[in-house]
Amino acid sequence: MKNQISGPNRSKLQDMLANLRDVDELPSLQPSVGSPSRPSSSRLPEHEINRADEVEALTFPPSSGKSFIMGADEALENELGLGELAGLTVANEADTLTYDIANNKDALRKTWNPKFTLRSHFDGIRALAFHPIEPVLITASEDHTLKMWNLQKTAPAKKSTSLDVEPIYTFRAHKGPVLCVVMSSNGEQCYSGGTDGLIQGWNTTNPNIDPYDSYDPSVLRGPLLGHTDAVWGLAYSAAHQRLLSCSADGTLRLWNTAEAAPALSVFNDNQELGIPASVDLVSSDPSHMVASFSKGYTSIFNMETQQRILTLESNVDMTANSSCQINRVISHPTLPISITAHEDRHIKFYDNNTGKLIHSMVAHLEAVTSLAVDPNGLYLMSGSHDCSIRLWNLESKTCIQEFTAHRKKFEESIHDVAFHPSKCYIASAGADALAKVFV
Template sequence: VFWVYPRAASIGTPSTVKKPTSDRARGNMESVDGALRFLQRQFASVAHEESQWNEERMHLQQQVKELEQQRATQEEAYKDALLRIKMLQFALRQERGRYLVSPAPVSSAMARKPEASEISRPVSATVVRSVDRVVTQSPADSPPASPKAHAQIYRADNVNSSRSPQTPKGMEITRPRMGSRTASTHESPSHAPSDASKKEKPAPISLAAKSSFRPLKLKVKLTSHMDGVRALAFHPSEPLLVSGSEDCTVKLWNLAAVTSGPPSQRTAELDAALTIRTHGQSVLSVAILSAENYPNTQPHRAGAFATSVTYEDYLGLKAHSINRAHDDAVWDLHAHPLSNVLFSAGADGIVRTWGVASELALKSELKCTSKNHLKGMGHNNRGYLVPTSVRTLHADTKTCTIGYTCGSIAHFDFHGEQLIQMVRANDVDGSRESRDAQVNQVVAHPTMPLVIAAHQDRRLRFYDMRAGECVSTIVAHQDAVSSVSIDSSGLYLATGGHDGSLRVWSVAERQCVFEQSAHRPKFGEAVHSVAYHPSRGFIATSGADSLVKIFQ
């Protein structure tokens, strides 16, 4: 038996049920005219609310635009203030060096001129004077302008052994190139063929007598790569290092264990935190993009790479984007320090700039032909000069400097794709097939319009991009200078050469303050890359012996 009970709401008199509409509304809706008037009132109220909403939206959009403009202005002011702070810090360090460091003695064996003794002159307190001193000074190793001055630096090897003069200690000895003024001045025609097969060993480079530079110590060796390590890049602020090798892998290293804790508890061996295997050929260059300049990236993921990841997480990693950027090898990559621009220098003779966002977007192409400039004559590929290295000029962040295999340095406005100037040292051979003085790498001074280039002919050359000339040349290694890096203060620069050594130089004095044997040679190559950490005291070197060494 089923019992059905009525609902509580249905129990009661009909007078208790709520009426659906009021009497007035029912009266208005009884006729067609009343219904139309009701709809008109409703449409009018909706239109009024929509107009108010549109007006409020326009007001909020205007506020957003004003806030974005204020943010852009504040960012520009911040960047300008940061650059000024770096310049003031550099000037302060130079001024302190005036009282804390005695000037290095000048060796008479180098046959320096009286005006060359101004190298050790202290720097004044103003930033402008410190800039003028570093940029305009010409040390004794600068290329002389006359054959007589050439004789003070170079010695021809065509003199008989019975009458060979004693070579002063520290003097660089090299064979003059054919057709140069040095060869025509010192070389005898009767002895030239017999001496062509001889190769004089370069004299060792002496260290500075006194220096405030603290000697570096080897902290750790990274041994996970299976072939030569071609490229290194540090994270801007964290103790992270990225290395690219000829074994087609890119490895990420967390160096926090090297510096944390007491020395007795620090690790002696270090494994890579992450290994990326997406390349099918040798990795020739790497670059790290700062998360501050790339808002579309996920900076928290970069921190996850510094810790151990599971195999499942590793399989989940995918390449952000893969682009065929050049028709030939990519020799160098460089990330702009203040914007989301990536530079790539290819062996096809083109330097391309890319906008880094959700995808790589080509912005400009920088090409230079030998017909455009007299100083661009030399080795080229289908009429285009072959770039080897590219860097942003910190004194003018809208421009960049590019080094070429012909030994020249180009100054470009990469936004307008315009060549501003091309610089070449007077002692660089400009013949078409000559690559003796090719630029292996360029770096820009952090506060001055000064560019330092590492050349194949064992020399470091200093270029003043404001004056458009080479202001200094020093013999840096006993073999080709393969890499150069400058510290964030701009006081010291580190170089690596195929003689297997790491050398640290004083930028102001142009003298070597530290030397260390770093890597063993292999197939005529030794040190491939040298990198200063932007904010920590690390110097990393990599070489053909598949090792990465960390100094501090």
């Protein structure tokens, strides 16, 4: 009797174990079944998600530069590994640390994980800029100050796996919220613009300075005067040691940073295109700049002749001004492409030579506020008021990672994102008065 009973039980147990093994293997084979990383179709019209306004094929450089994010030894594995990371969703930060893919020993190297939380500002952080070489970050805040952070001076944070960093210097001169900041190409100066209409120049201090040293008056270089309203954006030209600014007064201005003199030239004086909201240098042609305007236009200017040479294609509906608002324009570091972030949740790509729209995509659940391209030109990072940062493969235009970074405050969340020019850091600036650094 015992033998008759034990026989079937053993085989049933073996079958059950086999079934359990099959079930256990499912997540690693199909990680993206759970929740898609792109905006959920329940929130967005289906025709918008499936639509791809592709006019021309984009050619991107070979994959050798992917080592910036993944390591050169993973070139063969990256298609599988990063493709599956598209299954990440807006969720708890800790979830990304335990996310399981088939190749899970390398998973952490392929994803950005929170490392530092920078807490010292008293109000929302509007902008940030990395030092070109050092592990140093400068943040600009609505609390009227800028702060400099050395990411190698850390202390364990309370009740958290991340590290806290104390600011090593606080820059005070603005009489209102600071809206933008850029660093010079050697990292020895930085420039900030604010609602007071001033552009302040600063000599950056030694990253190893004692935070409790006495005030050094030589840090403040003095203001660049000329704008009569808030300065929304700045861009620094390493080739000419020049500074570009765009302001709510309707003008774009080009400055010689070596002297506190009036602007070398003024653009959009007649406000024909509206109020400029964002400006960047065209990386593929250092004599050109690209700017976006409140009427929904994006134009390229020649800084030497002061002429507008091209307005990028746009289907602007002047009866719906709010939906056509462009929050950010950036230039691709190696290709003649401009990328724009829109209030209507879109990211758009344009050919600088023809002005044609190359690609358009619904990228977030709410307004896209900020953009950054990694130094190799292979990945795009976007920030949004939906509280998420998304990392995109520029060749395939697919989302390869997404994580929640900041909490909402007055319906605003992420104001700025940045890649470090030479080290594996990314950073985000939030309306919650925090800056976060990921590695």
